[in-house]
Amino acid sequence: MARQDGMRNASQPALQVIVLGASGGPREDNVTAFLVRSVRTNWSRGSLVALDGGVHLSAITRILEETQPPGLGADIALPHVLRTGPFAGMEIHSTSASANALDVSRNLVDSYLITHPHLDHISGFVLNTAAPPGTKPKRIAGLPSTISAFKNHIFNNVIWPNLSDENNGAGLVTYMRLVEGGSPALGDGADRGYLEVSDGLAVKVFSVSHGHCMERHAHRGSTSSRYGSTDSGPSVISRNGVRTQSTGETERETECVYDSSVYFIRDAPSGREVLMCGDVEPDSISLSPRNIGVWLEAAPKIASGHLAAIFIECSYDDSRTDDRLYGHLAPRYIIQEMQTLATEVERIRQIPARLEPTKKRKRELEESGRRVSRIIARATVGPVPVDDRPVSPKSMRPPKIIRSESSENIVSSHLTVPTAEMNLKDASILRTPKMPNALRGLTVVIIHTKENFDGKEPAGEKILREILAHEEKAKLGCQYILSRRGQSLTF
Ligand SMILES: [Zn+2]
Ligand SMILES: [Zn+2]
Incomplete structure (x- = not known):
């Protein structure tokens, strides 16, 4: 990776974060999710990273509904480069905000960084795996414990079909287990x-x-306990x-x-x-x-x-x-x-x-x-x-x-x-x-x-x-x- 002097320069933003979901519930339509991109990549394929996926496709759709200009496909020709909103500068190809949102999710987002597997951080992403797929599997990245939770408790053919590429799954999703604290072998x-x-x-x-x-710690400050559940x-x-x-x-x-x-x-x-x-x-x-x-x-x-x-x-x-x-x-x-x-x-x-x-x-x-x-x-x-x-x-x-x-x-x-x-x-x-x-x-x-x-x-x-x-x-x-x-x- 090329690197230059990284001192901040407020006039030249390098990173953009789009808030898809800002809450921790209980309402299910605004739970934690973000999109992050390097500004200089200019909406190229695979340039967006999702951070958590409590909501995803619905939130992108909603933003586009609110920011796509009226008259698309008539007064305003397609494809069209959005001028306002979080996706300003991005080219859209349809009058339908849903179709454009699917384009964003399918073509621009390759990786989903998951902080932990609680439902308010993953539910939108999981449901969205049923959307028409692209040609690449979606990558779920997280600590091994998070990946293990997806594998055992979500994509297990009980809660949701096994769409992963492990255990004879459908291969729409691939797991990426991250090294805690970063891999010392990577980068310089x-x-x-x-x-x-x-x-x-x-x-x-x-x-x-x-x-x-x-179950085992009724109040904070307890010391260690015996954990005897058979649920691994x-x-x-x-x-x-x-x-x-x-x-x-x-x-x-x-x-x-x-x-x-x-x-x-x-x-x-x-x-x-x-x-x-x-x-x-x-x-x-x-x-x-x-x-x-x-x-x-x-x-x-x-x-x-x-x-x-x-x-x-x-x-x-x-x-x-x-x-x-x-x-x-x-x-x-x-x-x-x-x-x-x-x-x-x-x-x-x-x-x-x-x-x-x-x-x-x-x-x-x-x-x-x-x-x-x-x-x-x-x-x-x-x-x-x-x-x-x-x-x-x-x-x-x-x-x-x-x-x-x-x-x-x-x-x-x-x-x-x-x-x-x-x-x-x-x-x-x-x-x-x-x-x-x-x-x-x-x-x-x-x-x-x-x-x-x-x-x-x-x-x-x-x-x-x-x-x-x-x-x-x-x-x-x-x-x-x-x-x-x-x-x-x-x-
Ligand atoms: Zn939460
Ligand atoms: Zn949580």
């Missing part, structure tokens, strides 16, 4: 670990936690990447943490990136806190100006108590996670040149967010048994949250702990991070707000209002946007 330099999924777009996936089973559900049972499944004969001790994931999506020529998060819970109340690994990966990209936006869920407003978040975020936790990120960004900006890690070590650090988390956790909570496996929920306790005496800012206690790059005498520079405006230039797009039905203030607007109130105090400097279906965002 800034592209290292990234997998090219469409013309000009490359991705790196990280797993995060999205709640835990309710592939993604419900995880030990941070090491999948342990129970069978009728063998019961194994497991942590019932549900895996979700986040995708760094990179426009290869410019180096500009967006981070798109699946459903995720706060590290501070998680049985398996893994967001810190994502923030460690993101922080240098923000400091260098390459990461332009973070799409992150906020399902509920702050009236939700912790025991009813069910693996999701609320405004108070959005700001807490952003403060953790801001402190990491600030830490990178404050590191004097003499302390800057070598390129090789920096790469190792960036690629090992989870490992670094374990180092941090060990330093925070005291010694734990030596364990070279990826961080396990058992050895990893949530970073303790403390309040800075000098400010209202919430600071993760691990941030006062020296990382592998610094010794203790140098750590004093970390103790008083200058938080204000550390995230200036970053756009935070709030997704997956769940509708309320009380006829009062729309849920998303209340959530945004609460986030902005927290931001008033935190002064992180980022811009918060509430996602809406049919929205087009460029970065």
Whole structure:
């Protein structure tokens, strides 16, 4: 992949994100789905990547219905290049928005990046597999646990026909199992670990936690349990990447943490990136806190100006108590996670040149967010048994949250702990991070707000209002946007 200087230039957007579905339900017509493209590919075949597919064809159709000009095929000749709307610049060939939407889905979208296999993230895509097929199979890309869920629980000839190319299926869908944290064998330099999924777009996936089973953990904070179900559900049972499944004969001790994931999506020529998060819970109340690994990966990209936006869920407003978040975020936790990120960004900006890690070590650090988390956790909570496996929920306790005496800012206690790059005498520079405006230039797009039905203030607007109130105090400097279906965002 060719790469040039990737410093952001607001006048020349490199990435476009189209919001197909902005909510986390319960209404089924606006659930999570996006289209992402590298702007320079100019609507060529295979240039769009779908990120989740709660809705898909219906949402594209609806957008085209609203943006196709009247008089198509009569006053306005076909084919026609759209002038307005999210698909401006794209050529359409029919007067029918449905036919044009099918064209988009069939010819422009090859890959579907799935964050996790909950229905509100996959249902539209699954139903759309019954649409007239193109000449290439649709590629479902995700963590192995996600692919396993599709294979065992969706395309299994029970819930839906086996349209996959495995187990004698019809071959309309092909599975792509992604390597957590990126494959170290792929790419070089800034592209290292990234997998090219469409013309000009490359991705790196990280797993995060999205709640835990309710059967065995009635409330948060439970320790490990015996999981004796005979349902070998592939993604419900995880030990941070090491999948342990129970069978009728063998019961194994497991942590019932549900895996979700986040995708760094990179426009290869410019180096500009967006981070798109699946459903995720706060590290501070998680049985398996893994967001810190994502923030460690993101922080240098923000400091260098390459990461332009973070799409992150906020399902509920702050009236939700912790025991009813069910693996999701609320405004108070959005700001807490952003403060953790801001402190990491600030830490990178404050590191004097003499302390800057070598390129090789920096790469190792960036690629090992989870490992670094374990180092941090060990330093925070005291010694734990030596364990070279990826961080396990058992050895990893949530970073303790403390309040800075000098400010209202919430600071993760691990941030006062020296990382592998610094010794203790140098750590004093970390103790008083200058938080204000550390995230200036970053756009935070709030997704997956769940509708309320009380006829009062729309849920998303209340959530945004609460986030902005927290931001008033935190002064992180980022811009918060509430996602809406049919929205087009460029970065
Ligand atoms: Zn969801
Ligand atoms: Zn979910």
